[in-house]
Amino acid sequence: MKRPDAIRPPEGKLAVLLPGMGAVSSTFIAGVLLARKGLGLPVGSLTQMGSMRAGGKQVRMNEYLPLARMDQLVFGGWDIFPDSVYDAAIHAKVLEASQLEPVREELEAIRPMKGVFYPQYVKRLHGTHVKEGATKADMVEQVRADIRTFLRDNRCSRAVAVWCGSTETYVAADQVHSSRRAFEAGLQKNDPAITNSQIYAWACLQEGVPFANGSPNLAVDFPAAAELARLHEVALAGKDFKTGQTLMKTVIGPALKARMLGVRGWFSTNILGNRDGEVLDDPESFRSKELTKRGVLDEILDASANPELYGEIFHKVRIEYYPPRGDAKEGWDNIDLFGWMGYPMQMKIDFLCRDSILAAPIVLDLALLLDLAQRGGCIGTQDWLSFYFKSPMTDPGRSPEHDLFVQNMKLKNTLRALMGEKPSCPPGAESYD
Structure with missing residues (x-):
């Protein structure tokens, strides 16, 4: 600029x-x-x-x-x-x-x-x-x-x-x-x-x-x-x-790619009980959020450049409305990755945060x-x-x-x-x- x-x-x-x-x-x-x-x-x-x-x-x-x-x-x-x-x-x-x-x-x-x-x-x-x-x-x-x-x-x-x-x-x-x-x-x-x-x-x-x-x-x-x-x-x-779970993805995803570690699956779920959670309990509203949360990994990992590492990744995102939590959101991720000679490993992230x-x-x-x-x-x-x-x-x-x-x-x-x-x-x- x-x-x-x-x-x-x-x-x-x-x-x-x-x-x-x-x-x-x-x-x-x-x-x-x-x-x-x-x-x-x-x-x-x-x-x-x-x-x-x-x-x-x-x-x-x-x-x-x-x-x-x-x-x-x-x-x-x-x-x-x-x-x-x-x-x-x-x-x-x-x-x-x-x-x-x-x-x-x-x-x-x-x-x-x-x-x-x-x-x-x-x-x-x-x-x-x-x-x-x-x-x-x-x-x-x-x-x-x-x-x-x-x-x-x-x-x-x-x-x-x-x-x-x-x-x-x-x-x-x-x-x-x-x-x-x-x-x-x-x-x-x-x-x-x-x-x-x-x-x-x-x-x-x-x-x-x-x-x-x-x-x-x-x-x-x-x-x-x-x-x-x-x-x-x-x-x-x-x-x-970009607040909780997706913030973590934009940190962890680049780290895995930088070390050329493969990813077979990434499961993400959230529970929150504020008004946002209530709105996202509607499947049509969740669809809007799902697209922004899922697209992050597609761009970072770029399966077209490294199909052997990321070509078959299974990425699922869920958001659950759970009123007892209020604004205290919990974002939980399970990552199934693999390394040298294809040997499997796992990473689990539990981010207990406050959305607002x-x-x-x-x-x-x-x-x-x-x-x-x-x-x-x-x-x-x-x-x-x-x-x-x-x-x-x-x-x-x-x-x-x-x-x-x-x-x-x-x-x-x-x-x-x-x-x-x-x-x-x-x-x-x-x-x-």
Whole structure:
């Protein structure tokens, strides 16, 4: 990436708009507010706690990059339930109620705008705080009006949006997604291939708001969205936050490949009991998630290059809704591998994690880095942000990178290039080979 002529300074307030203000959003917002008061650390956030080599020395990212500060962030968003962010956090049971108390008043003041909700895309939820309109085009205009009103009322100079809503039923790209003209006609006709997340994304792009898709939904990963982003010069990123089990796959998979160890089977199962687990209990919503979770190994191991090692791998992914666990997800993997002379071995990984605790720093980093990209004139898909996603978006003709360490190198090299520094290897050539 060439250094832009100028990166606009991060002056004024930055609105962080969140479609979906449940467990992830409430954990993220509460954590930022607590960190502002010195009552917690933003652990897991590269922008706040990470470092990189620049100018011949190791520097903290938030000291090196012209990022918005956490005290410049203003939080808003939409939800299909009217709960304040405090009520949402209490319901999610991620952070302890006693920990929320110092920021309770601020959290109670943040209430969602009415959500866009066509229930056929999220069948396990029954929204009560929803917009009404004759067409999906009407819904887009209502969301656009919300954005303008929020920026005006909160005196924000700009905004960024991060989708933190539910996984929708699987929808494949169709003719309606092929061009801006086709999509806008589809909005008028209430085309069934246009989902809730696409309506939010379209509204954000129309308003010049960069958009990150934290779900496996087909929110901006289609030609019409790319065309609109170019028209309005907006940055995009996605899709599906890389948190627990898939994070482990992007570490272990490259290690096995690097040592030329074969894999016969990889069985993955998850149990979780939060709203996400309830939604994914619907087979059609699970289908969307399954595709992003399964595709990681296909790209990393590349059976076409090493058919004798990975050509017959059996890869199965399961997610089970188990209410007693709440947000405390357990990701369990059994890997059947083989080594010298074909002798079998096994690896078992049991990651007992908290879904929203792992997702919250991703939301913060994406908000700040997309805002940086937007101020630097970066347009369209930002594939250097693949570090944060299960199924990274790329421009047509380019394959996604899934190796976590290559992704990390690409992210930092891109930031160096933005700042006019020489990358540690030529941009676009990040690899171990």
